Amino acid sequence: MSLDFIIAAIITVVGLTTPILLAGLGELVVEKAGVLNLGVEGMMLIGAISGFGVTVMTFNPWLGVLGAAAGGALSALLFGVLVLSLNSNQVATGLALSIFGTGLSSLIGLSFVGRIAAPFGSIFPASLAKHPILQVFFGYSPLVYFALIMVPLVAWFLKSTRAGLILRAVGENDHSAHSIGYNVIGVRYAAIAFGGAMAGIGGAYFSMVITPMWAEKMTAGRGWIALALVVFAGWRTGRLLAGAYFFGILMALELYAKASGFSFLPSQFWAAMPYLMTVVALTFISSRGNVGASAPACLGKPFLP
Amino acid sequence: MTTISRRTLMKGVGAAATLSMIGTAARAEDKVKVGFIFLGPIGDYGWTWAHNKGREAIDAALGDKVETIYVENVAEDASAVPVLRDLAQQGCKLIFTTSYGYMDQTLQVAGEFPDVKFEHCTGFKRADNVSTYNSKFHEGRAVLGTIAGKMSASGVLGYLGSYKVPEVVLGVNAFALSAQKQNPAATVKLVLIDSWFDPPKEAAATETLINLGCDIVTTHTDSPGPLQILEQKGLHGFGQGADMSQFAPNAHLTAIEDIWGPYYVERAQAIVDGTWASKDTWDGMKEGTVVIAPYNPAIPADVVALADGVQAGYKDGSYDIFTGPIYDQDGNLKVKEGEVMTLEQLATIDWFVKGVESAA
């Protein structure tokens, strides 16, 4: 295996990983605040069409990313109003958000089918971005670096800031957080909006970076993988990064095995792996009951002051 | 298209109700209605887009006698049945079901509406009021293979497919055999991604094929995603189903365009004339069903000449890529010297030719 080969493989894995890492980071913060938003797939699709639509109309991918974040956050806030202010069931509302996002993105997307935009690629000079070796560091879309920077930022926020502490407290024990005077609902609104924005940017990675175009349901189920990823990572940021790359490598391995003529396992096995491993990881996490890697205690439960 | 009246006839269904409250003006009543069900959205720039172009050809050619209606995004499951029934009840005399997965549903509804004619695309089950039609896409693949075999520097070609169904197997084989005519050492790496449409997976699979040494990748899945990857890498590929050059002006060498218009117009005309009869049609370049899109200027003149030669051969019937000797992947002689594969053999093919590297 030559160096070129490894570099190209790494670039493919990064492409497969980044969208689920972005959406997963957002969902992690939401779940840390005690809210289960199953609408990731819907928010990603809304982000994908918002990002692409804004880019096509303004010729500015940076505005496109903002549009994707705004689209994702707005759809997430719709979920927020229902589950936080109106105390609706989180599971049902999240599923409804996924259906809604799929439908709405298709409807908005009707006028964008067949349109094209320049890919939101590397912003480094070509001498770095196209360099045979250095491209492994400089050849990516800004969104890739954004995702990688967000990992330690989110970790630092959750672990070392006061706001992060409050957010975790709200997710672990909403009633005591409330009784000490924290605004449980407010914190959760903020977390949900953040989660939506990240899912939206994750969706935009498909429509602006990998294949700069719009097509109905173009995220093809990656939102559900992002949900699995958060659980697989045991709600920990570092493991989320590792898990995202693990899932990305699994997806790439399937393609490499097929293209090299290997068929030692059916492709469905590869496709089922992330979900199966998540169930196993979840069982492992739950059975050990170790606080650092367990589900937030209030996950999915409504808060009634 | 005009507004559709709901003066619906309730043939074949054991139900009776007065519909006067729903019935509206019968202004389209004297035109013959032709219905379509589509698998994807008409804006998919692939399969459904091409079929919709065929529908528009009917409007253009027979607009004064025929009106067309369509339903998009019809899943290939039982939900196609009520949609088909609805079209029949709305008075359609001819219904095109434009994907393989509608086969049994088409036959079922055809049984309920013996007076309505059906045309099922790519299927193989017929009835008195059900015709089947298909396109020899592989003739187009032979042209692409000729270009790829001549232009590839590495001699390693990539083929991105969906499932191991006869249409894809024929495409792979025609592509590989044609490439080998130009470069006997050419090999084809095949990836089947178990989906007709999954842009991120199509993109990743294209990158994978490139990394494994392919300098030309052809796609047999529906999105223009792979072409966009090839464009970014400065490599070449082909459009699928329609001219996709706007997505990848440099990478797009040419495309196989599915042109259903001539057949659709012919069949609609047959309904108007009352001459429709059930048959099996498998048209190709000769009939204008398979068309090669304009060549990219990047293709050298000698390669254009070769490609045109293949096209001309198919058009006058003098050329068939599936002429022996043909060996399978394991080197067994499948088609003897001088023999040509029959249509029946082509329609049921499930083996790849020598030089195809595949996982299954």
Place this chain on the structure above:
Amino acid sequence: MRIKLERRPSPSRTMLVVTPIASVIVTMLIGMVVFDLMGIDGTRAVKDIFLTPLLLSYKWQDVALKAAPLIIIALGLSVGNRAQVWNIGAEGQYIVGALAAAGIGIAAGTAGGFFVILAMVLAGILFGALYALIPAVLKTRWDVNEILSSLMLTYVSYQILGFLVGGPWKDPNGRNFPATAPLAENQSLPLLFSGSTVHLGVLIALILPFVFWVMMSRSVFGYQVRVVGSAPQAARHGGFDAKQTVWIAMLIGGGMAGLAGALEFTGALKAINLGFPSGYGFTAIIVAFLGRLHPIGCLIAGIVLAVTYVGGQVAQTSVHIPNSTAGIFQAMMLFFILASDILIRYRLRIVTAAKPVVAGE
């Protein structure tokens, strides 16, 4: 001015019934406005989506066929939801149930008739229940969140289906297309009316809600579910085993989903291809909520959802609305019903004061 929420002394029975109906009506009104804004005849579109399927008798069988699996799955799910057991993997259990029925059919070869069909349907129930048993075991044994595990297993089931229909169970005469061979007549569910497509499964879907109604209101188990769901502490004191409730709730949910899958396969589809998972298991969650987790409510809600499906297709050809709008309608209806949930337990009172309490919007 602000809106104040006042807790009702007891849940409002009126609101329980009024809010779902109001949700449907509000969805229709909003639909009219939105379609008009899109340049589509809104009144006509909404009429075609919500009323045409009911007014045209020949549409009834389409509605019945769509409603049957939704009703059956929703019945099972509502039992679990009442006990606060969240099985959202019904889609997977539906798939596994259908696959089990297909497996029995294939194993039986050319044999058919009453007992083979019965075995196929029972296998559907059994395997649907077994597939739901996985999250139940994980939940009771290791306290694994059943929402997450059952959802993950749904995605695993898609791959099981893909593997079986594309591999060992592929129709040998199907030219390599990933699908099982179509069922022979002697392995298919009988039709209720000859000449129609209404099969025995529709009758089952009409009867089951009443069976569940009696079971939930009269049996000890029904009582247990209600107590465990509404007051887990009291349930423990009352000697009800929470784990046992989880087991039974999941088994019923999975069994019903598996039954729906087997009936859909043997009655309507006759073959399983990659398009088999059409989201009934997820839509049934909406049905269960729209039906207020009541068996008869599920029956009505299943029909309402089926009407919007069938009507959505009517509107595609009549006023050319895009297919995607049907999903938007369903989601909107669910949003409204979920939003109005609060009116059952709370009263809204408008108070003239300064600061707003209800955030958002």
